[in-house]
Amino acid sequence: MNSFGSIAWSSVGKKVITGLTGLALFGFVVVHLIGNFTLFIGPGAFNDYAHFLETAAHGWLIYAFEAVLIPIFLFHMISAITVAWTDRRAARDVGYKTLKDAGGKSRKSLASTTMIYSGILIIIFVVGHIFLFKFADHEIGADGVKNLYKTVVTTFKGLGFTAFTVVVMALLGLHLRHGFWSAFQSLGLANDKYLPILEKLALVFAILLAIGFILIPIILFLTGDPNAVAGPGGH
Numbered sequence: 001m002n003s004f005g006s007i008a009w010s011s012v013g014k015k016v017i018t019g020l021t022g023l024a025l026f027g028f029v030v031v032h033l034i035g036n037f038t039l040f041i042g043p044g045a046f047n048d049y050a051h052f053l054e055t056a057a058h059g060w061l062i063y064a065f066e067a068v069l070i071p072i073f074l075f076h077m078i079s080a081i082t083v084a085w086t087d088r089r090a091a092r093d094v095g096y097k098t099l100k101d102a103g104g105k106s107r108k109s110l111a112s113t114t115m116i117y118s119g120i121l122i123i124i125f126v127v128g129h130i131f132l133f134k135f136a137d138h139e140i141g142a143d144g145v146k147n148l149y150k151t152v153v154t155t156f157k158g159l160g161f162t163a164f165t166v167v168v169m170a171l172l173g174l175h176l177r178h179g180f181w182s183a184f185q186s187l188g189l190a191n192d193k194y195l196p197i198l199e200k201l202a203l204v205f206a207i208l209l210a211i212g213f214i215l216i217p218i219i220l221f222l223t224g225d226p227n228a229v230a231g232p233g234g235h
Contacts, residue, residue, distance in 0.1 A: 011086060014079040019186030021076035022179050026205075028069060029176070033212045039220075042227050043149035047141075050148045077123065084116050111178035118171040125168040156220035165217045173210025177202055 035053075038045045053062055132155065139147040156162050180202035184190040190198055219226055 011083070014083050014086075015186040017075055017079040018083055019183035021072045021079070022183040024072050025076060026176065026180060026183075029172070029209060033209060036216055037212070039149065039152065039216065040226055043147070046149045046152075047145050047147060051145045054146075073126075077119065080119060081116065109178065111174045112182070114171075115175060115178060118175040121168055121171055122175060125165070153220055153225050156217045157224060159221070162217045162221040166214050169210055169213035169217075172213065173206040176209060177206035180205055 035049055038049045053065075056062070057064075133148060133151065136151070138151050141147055156165075181190060181195065181198035184198050185195070
């Protein structure tokens with residue numbers, strides 16, 4: 001009898017892992033964007049939101065969340081890369097001359113053929129993002145709350161990081177454009193009847209999320225501090 005590990009790391013197993021972890025990460029991206037929009041409510045709202053995440057359940061909530069999210073992220077990355085490598089080795093020797101839908105469930109497109117490259121850039125961004133907003137030095141208010149709002153506003157005053165963020169968020173939208181519906185396909189839930197619907201949903205979600213994440217750095221870069229006129233509004 002095959003072990004669970006050998007089944008999970010088979011060709012089909014890796015695609016299932018990629019699909020499940022991809023949907024989990026999609027949910028995280030949605031929640032993360034919603035949290036980021038507290039920036040426009042005011043410094044107090046954003047700092048209180050970040051403080052709650054760091055201190056809930058005496059700080060154990062964030063550790064439990066990270067203990068789940070990090071393995072999901074790693075499994076998604078490893079399984080996706082190995083699936084792509086296996087598919088490439090099994091592909092025909094002569095490459096495609098044009099990028100177009102191959103018909104049926106293949107749905108070959110720019111989004112599908114750049115998944116690995118967009119994924120790598122997203123990984124680089126995530127590592128930098130974590131280092132900057134989690135481990136860098138932050139101003140501490142009189143109440144002991146980190147002023148992450150000031151860190152974010154200051155960071156996006158720079159054109160370089162702002163431009164890099166916009167590019168990566170556009171690639172994130174492209175990544176989600178293919179990843180959302182293909183996750184259902186990997187799980188065997190995308191037949192010819194539902195696949196067109198999933199593709200349309202994927203396009204809508206990808207556009208909305210990409211625009212949402214892109215608007216934040218652009219607005220901060222152009223305004224400096226969107227809440228400056230209204231006053232400090234908190235910490």
